[in-house]
Amino acid sequence: MKLIKCHIENYGMFSNKDYLFSDFNEFNLPNGEGKSTLISFITAMFYGLDGNSKSKFTERKHYSPFNNGLFGGNLIVEKDNKQYRIERFFSRLKQSEDTLKIYENNTLIDISDVGNFLFHVDKESFLRTALFTNEDLEFSPTGNIVSLLGKDLTSISENDLKTSLDKIDEAMKEFKSRGNKGKINNLSLEREDVINKINNLKIIKSSLNTKYSLLDNLSKKEQSFNEQINQYNLLNAKKEAIENAKSKMQEINKLTDEINNINKTYPSLPSEEEFKQIKTLSDEIYDLEKQLYYSTFDKGEELQNLENEFSDKIDFSLIKKDVDEEHLVSSQLKNLNERKIAIQNSDEEKKFRIIDNSQNINELYEKLKDQSATKALKVIKNKKPVIIFLLPILILLSCVGIIICFLMKLTPYNYVFIACAAILLLTFIIILSLNKNRNSEVTFYDGHYDEKEKMLKEALKRQGYDYDDTLYAYASFCRDYQLHVENKTELAKLNTEIESLETQKRELDKTLEFFFSKHFSNGKDYLSLYYQLTSRYEKYLSYSQEKIRIEKERNNLSDKLDNLKLERKKILDNHQLIYDQEILNSAEKAKERIDYLSAELSNKKEDLDIFLNEKGITLDEKIDCPDIVVIQQEFNNISHEKLILVNEISDYEQQLDNLPxxxxxxxxxxxxxxxxxxxYQxxxxxxxxxxxxxxxxxxxxxxxxRQNFDSFIELFKESFKTKLIIDNDFNVLFEKNGELHPFNHLSQGQRCALSLCFRLSLSHQIYGNEFVLLLDDPFVSLDQKNFEESKKIITSLKDLQILYFTCHDSRSIKQK
Amino acid sequence: MKLIHCADIHLSSKINAHLTLEQSKLLRDEIKLSFNKLLAYATTNNIHYILLSGDVFDSDKPFKKDKDFFYEAIKYHQNITFFYLRGNHDDDLNQQELPNLKCFGNEWKSYEIEDNVVITGIELNNNQESLYASLNLDKNKINIVMLHGDIFSTGKDYIDLKKLSGKNIDYLALGHKHTYQQGKIDSRGVYVYPGCLEGRGFDETDEKGFALITVNSLMVNASFVPFSLRKWLIEEFSLSDFHDAYEASRMVISKLKFNKNNLLRIVLKGEVDFDKDAVPALLNNELKGEYFYFEIINQCQEKIDLLAYKNELSLRGEFVREVIADQTINDEDKKQIIMMAFKALNNQEVVDETD
Structure with missing residues (x-):
């Protein structure tokens, strides 16, 4: 890669500045003339500027132009026969507002990380390899550089190995770590604990065998003592049996003595049968005597009196007749007298008994009657008796009863009610008809006869007929007066009859009184007297018969009694006993006693024989028993010891259950x-x-x-006079006194030379020959000799594009 | 007439598995339970004779509670006669004298019971030669002989079957082997190992029970009666054909028959290209509560194409080459080292929790 040219729009002190780059470019400028600015611009074109920071004085702030123009520019580079124009403009504040355009052969391409695209390294790596200053003497490569160094290898970064080693270390720590921690240690501790437990249990197990032996011994001893105890028990039982037998024998002897004593007193005793017989006979004798005693006639005196009374014969039928007649007469008399009294005590009679003004009243009435007056007929009805009002009610109730019985189907009862109703109805009819016949009829004259009427009224009133209605009063008087007349007639009759009957009665009384006085009976109730008499006569007859019978009976009993006594005496004589109940009782008791004792004796003897046979003993046998207390004590001790041992064994065995x-x-x-x-291994x-x-x-x-480094460092061998090496961790070390030391111990000049050689080696390794080297006055700290050597190195790098910045002529490198 | 022939009960024997303390105790207690069940079976089926051909106990010094249990069981079942031959684990017992417990000693001892049956036994001692010579049985009787030893391998407890041939033995009631086996002694008699009543580890995965002997006038027959409360099972699975831990675990689950009484060992084998520890984790979740006990032995290896790294210019490649070149490390460790490194380089957990 080569820099071709750049245009700085505004960047730091530069504004609208252009540079054209050749293979070797030396910028010999005084301080403040923009050397670092240009380097910064070039780097910023490749890698941009970092974001702004409030705390740090960043490059963005540093190189932010003071004018308001565009902050940035463009840079044209050539790589792999292609030209790239990089246009970047930066925001003064935010990185996100920066702009970037890249043109590949004038075609806009989309690349965000220009430096990486061109150099395949990050900014840090670029600066460590492409830029060389006298301040930054950092030797170590970045991870990026390392990975580039091994670019032919399957990618691995130093961090991957470290992480892996950390993982392994971590795993190893799991197994073992400082302070005796870790899985192995824990397992070992656990095992140690288990082994301790096993050892303890083995000790227990070995002691268990001893305990088994001990237990066997104790069991044997226990068995032995048990046998001794059993033996003792046997002997003791035998001894007790002998004692028992002896006491039985004593009882037998007692019985024998007692029997002998009784025999002395009673040499001969009747047998049980004979005793029974004697008792039976005695009971019979006693009964007979009792019968004889009670078989007496105890009414002798009474019989004698009755004999005296009935010594003469009496005709009872005649007497009865007289008595009946007297009774009848008395009844009749009584009835007549009652009737007489009834009449005399009736209301009507009472009225006329007190005052009899009837003649006056009749006369007054007659006088009234003579006067011309309208006849008034008044019928005085007799007062109705109360029963006339009751009977209808009863009849009605009967009818209701009949209805209820029919409804409730109480069949027998309805007939009862029907019968009652019928009877009541009949009675009612009879009474009604009788009452009707007793009504009075009176004729009055209606008119003015006040005075006579008044007198009549007065007279009636005195007579007891005090009514407002005179006619009614008189009618009542007439009615009662009629009755009075009738009563008078009847009374006369009654008196006649009474007198006759009384005469008759007196005669009868006289006869009967005389008769009964002979029989010591007084009173007027002759019927009763008669019955008494007959009763006494019957008694007389009965007593006579009884007396005869009793005498006969007594004779029989006496005969029987004599026989029984004779029989009894016979038995007693056989045993030289006399009949005395007390003696006999005593003899019988003695007999019973002897029999009982004999039976007892026999049983006891038999028991004793059986007992002796069963127990296998004899009475005169002697038994010596050992001291059971001692034996028992020993046995208890051993049993106790054995129990403890068994518990121990059980406890041990339970513990040993865990051993497997x-x-x-x-x-x-x-x-x-x-x-x-x-x-772990x-x-x-x-x-x-x-x-x-x-x-x-x-x-x-x-x-x-290393080869590159060695070739570069060879030029400085006079300066270092020591061996310099790069270790596997990219540390530069120098040898002194047989030891390797880090480069930090070297002088700055030496470090500067080392840094140059190291970086050049890296750059060469990474970038090959197509690269730009930015040298920002790197040799200020070198002496002249080292500077010359460095110059040689720089000038030898013909394949690299170099931008050399210096501020002093003495440090100028002139390219050939 | 019927008799029960059992052996090697090994009361309170330890259990060879990674059980919890409670599970371990339960299984050991179940051996006693199994013995009680056997006695109940005899009572229910009107069987009055039980042959115990040795190793009733597990130790030459059995626990007192185990001895008490055994003798109490005998005392309680007065209607059953027990013929008790001590085995190599039954020394020094201080046997109790019980009317229905018939024991043997260092010399041949015989007991005649009903139906012309004679039961003869001897406890093996060092003088093995004389025991064959001194055995004289009445050919007219139905002879049942009890011995505790090994008919297959020579040694201290060796029983030479050939020397017992022609001795008028109808039924040789053996003990010592924990698996049911039956065979002929000669033209007349058979030998039977009844096995043991309950398995005690994953080395005893076959059916456990006892032999039921049926005696009639003509012959003696024996049949095996399965009787164990639990079964020990081992299931092996190869996961090489699977590319997914979940699929592999589903396959394993589908082949299992769950039974909460049984104990299961699952062995996973093969080379897999997924995390080999994922399958045990999945199975652990699925199988919880489905068995009394289960364990998973993971013998799977993760696939590594070591040849691919032969020329690879990477840390992995360099690592693999370095490790393979080391002759001091065995192949299995090399694989494990490589897997660890790869996991570390992949920022994964280097070792599993099970490691």
Whole structure:
């Protein structure tokens, strides 16, 4: 690539300035004449200007023209036989307002990154390779430069390797890192822990075997003590059995003694049957005696009295007749007297008993009657009895009952109601008809007979007929008076009858009184007396019969009794006993006792024999039992110890259940650790090989650079007098005392020369021969000798286009 | 008449798998459960004789609780007679004397039961030669002989089948092998290994159970009765034909028969051109809860065309060449190193969580 010419419209101090470029262009200008401005313009044409910054004094600000003209210009370059015109104009403020046009052979093309298009490097790389000043002595290439250096290789940047190595480091750290961290360490710790647990369990396991043995021993001991205890129990049981047998024997002896004692008292006792017989006989005797005792006639005195009373024969039928007759007469008398009293106590009689003014009243009435007056007929109705009003109501109720019964189908009851209704109706009719016949009829004269009427009224009133209506009063009087007359007649009759009956009664009373007085009976109720008498007579007969019967019975009982007593005596005599209930009871008890004791004795003897056989003992056997307390204590101790041991064993076994799992885990962890170690190792190898490969590659593409550098630096060998190398990281190192040191230790002049050689090497490597080198007074710090050498280098670069800027003649390089 | 022939119960044996503590304990307890089930089977099917051909316990010093369990089980089943031959794991037992427990010793011991059957057994000791010579059985009886040992490989527990030929054995009830096997001793008798009741690891993936012996006047027959609570399964899958982890995982899932009682090991093999760790991750999600236990052994290798890097001028190419050239590294490690580098260069996680 070559610069052809440029036109600066406005850029820094330049305005409307043109330059034409040749292969070697030297600009020998004093300070402030635009050397840096031109370099900046050229660079800006390729790469533009950075954006404006408020804090920094940027190139945009620096080279912004003071006038208001267009800030920028154009640059014409030639590359690959094509001409490119670059037109850029810059905004004073914003990069986004900058304009760019590129024309390829006068044809506008669309390229935004001109520098990259022309040089295939970024701005930084361009400046590090194309521009050389005395201030910037940066040696290191950019990543862009590095990638260009390896442009024949599959692209790899230094950052990719670093990232890869970081990745590997990161992975390795996962496995191992400082401070004993990392997966391997963790696994190892875990495994250590597992191994510890396994070891602990193995110890437990080994002690377990001991414990098993101990348990066996304890079990055997326990068994032995158990047997001793069993043996003791057997012996003890035997001993207890013997004691038991002995106590049984004692009981047997007691029974025997008691039986003997009883036999002494009662050498001969009746048998049970005989006792029963005696008892039966005694009971019978007792019953008979009781019967005999109660079989007496206890009514002797009474019988005697009755015999006295009925010593003479009595005709009871005759007496009865008289009694009945007397009773009838008395009844009749009573009835007559009652009727008499009833009549006398009737209301009507009472009126006339108190005052009998009837004659006066009749006379007064007659007087009234004689006067001419209208006959008035008045019928005085008799007062109706209350029953006449009740009966209809009852009849009505009966009818209602009939209806209800029919409706409710209470069949038997409806007949009852029908019957009642019929009876009530009949009664009503009869009473009604009777009442009707008792009405009085009175004839009055209606007229003026006040005075007589008044007198009549007064008289009636005195008689007890106090009514307003005189006629009614008189009619009532007439009615009652009629009744009074009738009563009087009846009374007379009654009296006659009463008298007759009384006479009859007196005679009868006399007879009966005489009769009954003989039989010690007094009173007027002869019927009752008669019944009493007959009753006593019957009693007399009954007592007589009873007396005979009882005497007969007593004779029988006595005979029986004698026989029974005889029989009993016979039995008692056989056993030299007399009949005494107490003695007999005692004998019977003794017999019972003996029988019981004998049975008991027999049972006990049998029990004892069985017991002795079962237990296999004899009464006189002697047993010695060991000290069970000691044995039991030992047994308890061993049992306790065994229990503890069993629990321990169980606990150990439970812990040991985890052992297989832990052993598996240990193996697993070991495998993991080995695998991790192996992986870690492989990572290390990978890393080493990556670095090695990288170095190898670098070696490949650094070689030309080194060769160039060596050829350039050779010219400065007098100045450096030391070996200079570029390492794989593009560091320039110098050798001193067998060691390599970074270039920073060199002087500025030396660094300037190094920088020149390095950059030239880079540029040559990257751009080849078609390139422009911008040198902005780069040799100010070189001494003359080094300047001459540098000049030689510059002048040797015939294939490069050079723009050399200097401000001093002594640093002029004249192109041949 | 029927008898049950079982062996190698290995009470409280450890389980060879990466189980959790709880799972491990559960499986070990299930061995006892299986034994109880066996006794229940005998009771239900009116079988009064059980032959235990050794290794009832797993250790020469079994736990007291295991011994207690065994003896309690025998005591509880008074209607069953147990013929107990100790095995190589049953030493030093301090056997209890129980009326329905018939044991054997260092010399041939016989027990005659009903139907003309005689059960004879001996516990192997160092004096192996004499045991064959001293075995004398009545040819008129139905002879069942119990031994615990290996008829296939010579060694301490070797049983020479040839020397048992012609000894009037109708049924040789063996123990020691954990897989059911049956074969002929001679023209008269057969030998049977009943296997064990429950598997204890992925090396015991075959069917587990016991042998049911049927005896009649003419012959003795044995049939295998599968009886295990759980199965140990191994399934291998090649993922070489798949280009996608998801597809590969779907294929694996489709070939599996889920069973929550079983234990499964999945082995993934082959060379794949996708992230080989993706398939186990997918399978882990899918299989959670479908098995009592499962594990995935990932033997897949990611495909790397190393030849492609032979001339590549890049860091990868240089790296691959450097690594391949190193004779001190084996091929598998080389692949792993290369994959790690590639992952690093691709800014991916260099190692998987499972690594």
């Amino acid at each position: 799992y832990l052993e598996n885990l240990n193996r697993e962890l070991k495998e993991k650790i080995e695998k991790s170690e192996h992986t 492989l990572l290390g190898i990978t890393k080493d090989y990556l670095i090695k490969s990288d170095n190898t590659l670098k070696e490949k593409y650094l070689l030309p650079l």
